[in-house]
Amino acid sequence: AGISTDVVKIGVLTDMSGVYSAIGGKGSVTAAKMAIADFGGKVLGKPIKLISADHQNKADIASTKAREWADTDHVDMITGLLNSGCALAVQKIGTEKKVISIATGAGSTTLTNEHCSPYGIHYVYDTYALPKVAGGAIVDTGGKSWFFLTADYAFGHSLEKNTAAFVKAHGGKVLGQVRHPLATSDFSSYLLQAQASGAKVIGLANAGGDFINAVKQAREFGIVQGGQTIAGMLVFLSDVKSLGLDVAQGMNFATSFYWDRNEASRKWSKRYFAKTGSMPTMNQAGVYSAVTTYLKAIKKAGTDNPDAVMKTMRGMKINDFFSINGHLRADGSMVHDMFLVEVKKPSESKAPWDLLKVIKQVPGDEAFMSLAEGSCSMVKK
Amino acid sequence: MHLSYQVVLAQLMLGLNIGAFYAILSLGLAVIFGLLNIINFAHGALYMLGAFVALLGYNELGPLLGMPDFHMNYWTALLVAPLVVGSLGVLIEKTMLRRLYKVDHLYGLLLTFGLALILQGVFTNYFNVSGISYNGKPEILRGAVNLKFMMFPTYRLWSIAISLAVCFATWFVIERTKLGSYLRAGTENPSLVQAFGINVPLMITLTYGFGVGMAAFAGVVAAPIYSVSPIMGSELIITVFAVVVIGGMGSIMGSICTGLSLGMLEGLTKVIYPPAANTVIFFMMILVLLVKPEGLFGKEQ
Amino acid sequence: MSAEYILETRDLTKDFSGFTAVSEVNLKVRKGSIHALIGPNGAGKTTVFNLLTKFLIPSSGSILFKGRDITREKPADVALRGIIRSFQISAVFPKLTPFENVRIALQRRLGTCYHFWKPVSSLDILTEQAFELLDSVGLKELAHHHTEELAYGQKRALEIATTLALDPELMLLDEPTQGMGAEDVGKITELVRNVAQNRTILMVEHNLKVVASLADRITVLQRGSILAEGEYDEVSRNPQVMEAYMGSVHA
Amino acid sequence: MPETQTQELLSVSNLHAHYGESHILHGIDFSVRRGELVTLLGRNGAGRTTILKSILGLVGRRSGSIRIAGKETIKLPPYRIARLGVGYCPEERGIFSRLTVEENLLLPPVVKSGGMCLEEIYTLFTNLLERRKSMGTSLSGGEQQMLAMARILRTGADLLLLDEITEGLAPVIVQALGKLIRQLKERGFTIILVEQNFHFAADLADRHYVVDHGNIVEMIPMEALGASMERLSGYLGV
Amino acid sequence: MNRKLWAALFLAGLAAPFLIYPVFVMQLLCFALFACAFNLLIGYTGLLSFGHAAFFGGAAYVTGYLVKNAGLTPELGVIVGTLAAGLMGYIFGILTIRRQGIYFAMITLALAQVIYFIALKAPFTGGEDGLQDVPRGMFLGLVDLGHTYHVAGKPLELNLYYFVFIIFCIGFWIIHRAIHSPFGQILKAIRENEPRAISLGYKVERLKLLAFVISASLAGTAGATKSLVFQLASLTDVSWHTSGEVVLMTLLGGLGTVLGPVVGAFTVVALQAELSAFGSWVTVVIGITFVVCVLSFRRGFVGEVLEKIRTRPPKPND
Ligand SMILES: Nc1ncnc2c1ncn2[C@@H]1O[C@H](COP(=O)(O)OP(=O)(O)OP(=O)(O)O)[C@@H](O)[C@H]1O
Ligand SMILES: Nc1ncnc2c1ncn2[C@@H]1O[C@H](COP(=O)(O)OP(=O)(O)OP(=O)(O)O)[C@@H](O)[C@H]1O
Ligand SMILES: [Mg+2]
Numbered sequence A: 001a002g003i004s005t006d007v008v009k010i011g012v013l014t015d016m017s018g019v020y021s022a023i024g025g026k027g028s029v030t031a032a033k034m035a036i037a038d039f040g041g042k043v044l045g046k047p048i049k050l051i052s053a054d055h056q057n058k059a060d061i062a063s064t065k066a067r068e069w070a071d072t073d074h075v076d077m078i079t080g081l082l083n084s085g086c087a088l089a090v091q092k093i094g095t096e097k098k099v100i101s102i103a104t105g106a107g108s109t110t111l112t113n114e115h116c117s118p119y120g121i122h123y124v125y126d127t128y129a130l131p132k133v134a135g136g137a138i139v140d141t142g143g144k145s146w147f148f149l150t151a152d153y154a155f156g157h158s159l160e161k162n163t164a165a166f167v168k169a170h171g172g173k174v175l176g177q178v179r180h181p182l183a184t185s186d187f188s189s190y191l192l193q194a195q196a197s198g199a200k201v202i203g204l205a206n207a208g209g210d211f212i213n214a215v216k217q218a219r220e221f222g223i224v225q226g227g228q229t230i231a232g233m234l235v236f237l238s239d240v241k242s243l244g245l246d247v248a249q250g251m252n253f254a255t256s257f258y259w260d261r262n263e264a265s266r267k268w269s270k271r272y273f274a275k276t277g278s279m280p281t282m283n284q285a286g287v288y289s290a291v292t293t294y295l296k297a298i299k300k301a302g303t304d305n306p307d308a309v310m311k312t313m314r315g316m317k318i319n320d321f322f323s324i325n326g327h328l329r330a331d332g333s334m335v336h337d338m339f340l341v342e343v344k345k346p347s348e349s350k351a352p353w354d355l356l357k358v359i360k361q362v363p364g365d366e367a368f369m370s371l372a373e374g375s376c377s378m379v380k381k
Numbered sequence B: 001m002h003l004s005y006q007v008v009l010a011q012l013m014l015g016l017n018i019g020a021f022y023a024i025l026s027l028g029l030a031v032i033f034g035l036l037n038i039i040n041f042a043h044g045a046l047y048m049l050g051a052f053v054a055l056l057g058y059n060e061l062g063p064l065l066g067m068p069d070f071h072m073n074y075w076t077a078l079l080v081a082p083l084v085v086g087s088l089g090v091l092i093e094k095t096m097l098r099r100l101y102k103v104d105h106l107y108g109l110l111l112t113f114g115l116a117l118i119l120q121g122v123f124t125n126y127f128n129v130s131g132i133s134y135n136g137k138p139e140i141l142r143g144a145v146n147l148k149f150m151m152f153p154t155y156r157l158w159s160i161a162i163s164l165a166v167c168f169a170t171w172f173v174i175e176r177t178k179l180g181s182y183l184r185a186g187t188e189n190p191s192l193v194q195a196f197g198i199n200v201p202l203m204i205t206l207t208y209g210f211g212v213g214m215a216a217f218a219g220v221v222a223a224p225i226y227s228v229s230p231i232m233g234s235e236l237i238i239t240v241f242a243v244v245v246i247g248g249m250g251s252i253m254g255s256i257c258t259g260l261s262l263g264m265l266e267g268l269t270k271v272i273y274p275p276a277a278n279t280v281i282f283f284m285m286i287l288v289l290l291v292k293p294e295g296l297f298g299k300e301q
Numbered sequence C: 001m002s003a004e005y006i007l008e009t010r011d012l013t014k015d016f017s018g019f020t021a022v023s024e025v026n027l028k029v030r031k032g033s034i035h036a037l038i039g040p041n042g043a044g045k046t047t048v049f050n051l052l053t054k055f056l057i058p059s060s061g062s063i064l065f066k067g068r069d070i071t072r073e074k075p076a077d078v079a080l081r082g083i084i085r086s087f088q089i090s091a092v093f094p095k096l097t098p099f100e101n102v103r104i105a106l107q108r109r110l111g112t113c114y115h116f117w118k119p120v121s122s123l124d125i126l127t128e129q130a131f132e133l134l135d136s137v138g139l140k141e142l143a144h145h146h147t148e149e150l151a152y153g154q155k156r157a158l159e160i161a162t163t164l165a166l167d168p169e170l171m172l173l174d175e176p177t178q179g180m181g182a183e184d185v186g187k188i189t190e191l192v193r194n195v196a197q198n199r200t201i202l203m204v205e206h207n208l209k210v211v212a213s214l215a216d217r218i219t220v221l222q223r224g225s226i227l228a229e230g231e232y233d234e235v236s237r238n239p240q241v242m243e244a245y246m247g248s249v250h251a
Numbered sequence D: 001m002p003e004t005q006t007q008e009l010l011s012v013s014n015l016h017a018h019y020g021e022s023h024i025l026h027g028i029d030f031s032v033r034r035g036e037l038v039t040l041l042g043r044n045g046a047g048r049t050t051i052l053k054s055i056l057g058l059v060g061r062r063s064g065s066i067r068i069a070g071k072e073t074i075k076l077p078p079y080r081i082a083r084l085g086v087g088y089c090p091e092e093r094g095i096f097s098r099l100t101v102e103e104n105l106l107l108p109p110v111v112k113s114g115g116m117c118l119e120e121i122y123t124l125f126t127n128l129l130e131r132r133k134s135m136g137t138s139l140s141g142g143e144q145q146m147l148a149m150a151r152i153l154r155t156g157a158d159l160l161l162l163d164e165i166t167e168g169l170a171p172v173i174v175q176a177l178g179k180l181i182r183q184l185k186e187r188g189f190t191i192i193l194v195e196q197n198f199h200f201a202a203d204l205a206d207r208h209y210v211v212d213h214g215n216i217v218e219m220i221p222m223e224a225l226g227a228s229m230e231r232l233s234g235y236l237g238v
Numbered sequence E: 001m002n003r004k005l006w007a008a009l010f011l012a013g014l015a016a017p018f019l020i021y022p023v024f025v026m027q028l029l030c031f032a033l034f035a036c037a038f039n040l041l042i043g044y045t046g047l048l049s050f051g052h053a054a055f056f057g058g059a060a061y062v063t064g065y066l067v068k069n070a071g072l073t074p075e076l077g078v079i080v081g082t083l084a085a086g087l088m089g090y091i092f093g094i095l096t097i098r099r100q101g102i103y104f105a106m107i108t109l110a111l112a113q114v115i116y117f118i119a120l121k122a123p124f125t126g127g128e129d130g131l132q133d134v135p136r137g138m139f140l141g142l143v144d145l146g147h148t149y150h151v152a153g154k155p156l157e158l159n160l161y162y163f164v165f166i167i168f169c170i171g172f173w174i175i176h177r178a179i180h181s182p183f184g185q186i187l188k189a190i191r192e193n194e195p196r197a198i199s200l201g202y203k204v205e206r207l208k209l210l211a212f213v214i215s216a217s218l219a220g221t222a223g224a225t226k227s228l229v230f231q232l233a234s235l236t237d238v239s240w241h242t243s244g245e246v247v248l249m250t251l252l253g254g255l256g257t258v259l260g261p262v263v264g265a266f267t268v269v270a271l272q273a274e275l276s277a278f279g280s281w282v283t284v285v286i287g288i289t290f291v292v293c294v295l296s297f298r299r300g301f302v303g304e305v306l307e308k309i310r311t312r313p314p315k316p317n318d
């Protein structure tokens, strides 16, 4: 029992320079710092230390860093982890070295299925929950026929596959899809194909820059004006901000978090804004929540022994400005309520960051894949 | 996907749009290569810089000057960005590249590779890599033109037209004027051309400035279409290299034609087999290398 | 009696996109002779050399070396058959020492050029011979200098030593005395005369003194075709040759 | 002799030149009067080419004084020197392969009035007329040499620096060049000729400078040539 | 003196894991071998390949896949990876070897991009996530390379370390030998004057191709080993940034020097490790290093030192 090496070390491993740096990046580090400071800087009388590094979205860098942190820095918990490759690699090393990893940005459901780990937590969202929340809702409001623009890699495929399944489950149909290479700058060809398909909804199973480019160019080719709807499967606040309301208005998507949802979220987000100059994305808020939850668990368990901490966390209810009705499941999935949001019209927006309105709150157990559906070997069925 | 002739035509138009960028970039590379014997790896980064000059001019310059409502407009950017980047090019040439002419050309490649990393790194540090929208598209270029087989955004039509105009003007100057013959001669034996009374160092400096200015120009033209991001040039440049290899470094016209036709090839691929869109040019390159190792327009060594 | 001739060309022709640089040349080089190829500038002499050594591909016609058709072979194969050329512009390996230059050539005979697992010391058996060759062209003292630093004439001499190292049956020399001072010209002439023993030499040369003193037989080329052929005295009196090439110079 | 002073088109004094680390010319002094033809004789590597290049500023580093038509040029960049009316025919010919023969010919800008026109040049060099649309380096060695000469006659340069122009040329052409140079001299060109072919040079020159190891060791006027023959052959190995 | 230097370095290599974080040292060794292999090509044939990551990463994938899915022992995995890289090198070589200089660089770069595409798309590579969970396995079926010793409280993967160290030594020795072989002599000659080498009867293209294949194979060895050390083969390994990095390593240490690439690799890898917390400034620093190196010490660290030694007493040979 007690604190090993007399210090609790938390590592934030995130994308500081690559395509996801706006989503996580320095903001995630700031969020983690805030969490530690708010916790008092100490747990069980021992100092909490934060280290951070850039995984550049490269699995090898993430794995090297995680290994080094585990071997030489004696890190207790690693969070951040913005893409699935990095998250998988770190979770793997965590398993080997008994270091807890809490992925806040990666989407892949494999983290809690084939590759689930006793020390791995998937905290914010996954490629099952997002489409389930968004896809179903959109079909229900009349978007019956779909055409997908899919980023051609595992993450995109998985988003597309899951969304298609929900679309069909709600009585919609999928007219076709086109797979575009990751980091495409010109979507016009694909958009024309989507347009030609006549589908009501063009589902964007991609993220970040690809998403932004696709939306912008859809507007250029008059797709939305032509009566088709664009639906993003993974959209961050920063994406909406960078697109501008003019372009993004009316779009529906799913998110785990929106700053302007209630008093608690507003209060924290404003503090965050004061430090960083932008409102938090769901990842950044997720990092804060994850660090706080972890520290609470240590306090409760009275030790930073990873097995004990994991056990304690599994028994906790996680409720804070980020997580509503959250709880950590045996497969590592942190199940919490999700939201369906809509981008405001420019006329509705009163402030620079007044971008979204929450349409619907979806209970976690409804949004996330059930344990029974999953394939985690640690779950006894 | 059903391949009607409309679809094919539409995709060819879009391909032409990409091709125009390939052409103007590979042409810039060819011009620089011609006189400095340097493959300008920084070309992509300078293209990005051009787009950023337009973007920052539109978004930030006003506030910076204390005039929040001031936006540097698109037309000004079209002029200013090449000038700014061209001047940076002049500086780079005068302080760095100049010292490398006597050594193996590979060092030029390496130096500009380093510069590309620096530029990209600095911008990545301050700007969002997932891209920022440029909102300065001028009013008259908004909307779309009916081309019978498709509605084509006016701006894209303009971007094709202006890029081609720049390409052909460059071609004319180099192949058909006296200045061009100085350039071509300077390529081979600068010190002798100098001995004939021509200010070669100045010519070299200006050529580099002009070449990178062209990249910046392409950047401004691209800004309203794509998101402006620090990494917008880094992948593009490698494709442009492949274009250059396929075309053969020898000729200016070669760069233009190859750029355009490869753009169209890429456009078609996007309908036929989209996943290969980013790579079709590289496969094309292998094919060309097997059949005509010196490139389509290249001369045998 | 083709055994008498080591090299023969039959209607050898080279077109450069419309311009015929070499046109139906029938050249016969007798074994063991020194044969000079002369002619006005642009007559096609260097082109003939390039054709013979396969640096250019003939447009038509054939080349026979010791009765065997070598028209379609690659440059390196032609060299392996024993036809070695020198270049109009001096060709040495500037960063290697003269000793290494010669050894590179000698090394070919060992057949170990692909043997990346053998130590360099496996080449030591060539050292003695390399020095002999350097000695024969008067470069023994400079064997371990930087080749780049050698004087022009010394580089030419080194080039010849390197060529000799391959013990070629047929040596092609492209203007061996070009750009040399009178002193060096004499030396090179002497050298060529020495090495010509028991091998055949085909040379291009503008220096008529050298030609006169060395060549057994002369072919005059003009505008890609053979204008005249014969011994020096005979050729130099030929009025056509005088008009096209020699002008009023009499040796 | 104030008169000769004014007539001096080129005067070089205490000229030092370096290529990188190596010091090639060690304080050269000589001068050439307007309309005069002088040769620089010497062995291979004596430094003659370097003298020509130094006049044009094409060497790594140079110091001393070089006056062209009274103007100090030691600090000027090469292109400014050329514009004073200096034409250079380099020893490696320097034909541009990416330019056609005609473009090669037209390349050097006119620096002074009084240059030959294209027709005149083509009558002098008929080979070139025939091949004027060909690319520069598809020419044979000799043709290139002609082109290199022809090219500077157009520009109006009146101080010609000719480096080994007979090298690799057929005897007939050498003779033709001899004639040409005599003509040029009559037209008032000032010529510095670097020549390996002593017999060619001897017939043409007003004076000979003998260069050895980066120094000028002797000046021999034409009249004194016969008398100095022995010493000369010592220098040159003729 | 040389012999002493080698012995000292060898001993340092043996002792290293006890002094420095072993995974880091293993990473250094892999990259050092990669850089040495690369140097064989550029330093001794003058060919700048901007696509060497294809061999490094390609082999990493092949080895990773076979060790993970076909149960190959690690040493066999490395050997097969090496052969695969050699084969790739042969194919690349056929396509590129006739080109030189900048052209060669661009073509290799573009070809490597094709390999990148394959690594991205092929069913067995794990796409964007990379090929993860590569087991380290049992060396010769006997020694567990995954075993961690605890010495003075530090976890040391000594078995793996010495496995990597031996591979490095063998690879390094092969390169060293190739450079100082009859073959190496001819490479030098070709680099100096290619037409002349042809006219002496050398089949220049074949010789260059052989050099290319050796270089590719050893780059493959490095990549294969790396996939075992990190239990991962990813797109980074085949990306053009990696190709650029190996150029930097070699340049920084000294082109065409035996130890240069090793020194360069150490510098770059250490630099990256030190700067990893600074995000994109790493790219900037690497960029600046490139620029400074090209502008002011083109011979590289080792090259500059050797030059100092060389210019002092003029020794005739070597
Ligand atoms: N670029 C250079 N770098 C270093 N040394 C050089 C360079 N060019 C010439 N030299 C050296 O300068 C000296 C003089 O060379 P220069 O070319 O002037 O001789 P030259 O009298 O013209 O002889 P040649 O008959 O060979 O043309 C020679 O020793 C030569 O090696
Ligand atoms: N690659 C080429 N393309 C086109 N024409 C060429 C090419 N090479 C040579 N020629 C032409 O062929 C003719 C013969 O050239 P070649 O170099 O064989 O002449 P040469 O007899 O060696 O002359 P010189 O004594 O001047 O060196 C010339 O008119 C030349 O212009
Ligand atoms: Mg010739």
Ligand SMILES: [Mg+2]
Residues within 6 Å of the ligand: D048, D049, D050, D091, D163, D164
């Ligand atoms: Mg000279």
